[in-house]
Amino acid sequence: MLLVHSDSTCDVCLDQYSFSVPAKTPHAIGCGHIFCLECLAHLNHPTCCPLCRKGFGIDRVKKLHVDRHIPGEREAAMHGAWSLVQRLSRCARSDVDTQTTEELINEAQQWLDADNHKELR
Ligand SMILES: [Zn+2]
Ligand SMILES: [Zn+2]
Structure with missing residues (x-):
């Protein structure tokens, strides 16, 4: 953006x-x-x-978009991304069953597919 x-x-x-x-x-x-x-x-x-x-x-x-309009939106997006990453890395450390991991991966995928998150890829 x-x-x-x-x-x-x-x-x-x-x-x-x-x-x-x-x-x-x-x-x-x-x-x-x-x-x-x-x-x-x-x-x-x-x-x-x-x-x-x-x-x-x-x-x-x-x-163009002015920078002062962005922080709220972007912070929320980054926060969402961060909590997904943390949960995924917890799964990777493995006492979690495959089904939970798959659900998380789906959630991450959906999150990435959301229009307003595309720029963060
Ligand atoms: Zn010119
Ligand atoms: Zn002018």
């Missing part, structure tokens, strides 16, 4: 990014430069970067 610092500003309009105003949400384009949605929507050449002039696909613009 791409992150942008919560007090960064857009290089075109120099406004601070905002996550409550859709027009001011930061978006990254192919070259790695980041602009607010409003500026991206009003480019003179909508397929080339206003900073470095590199072409980019408008369909490949990525919306």
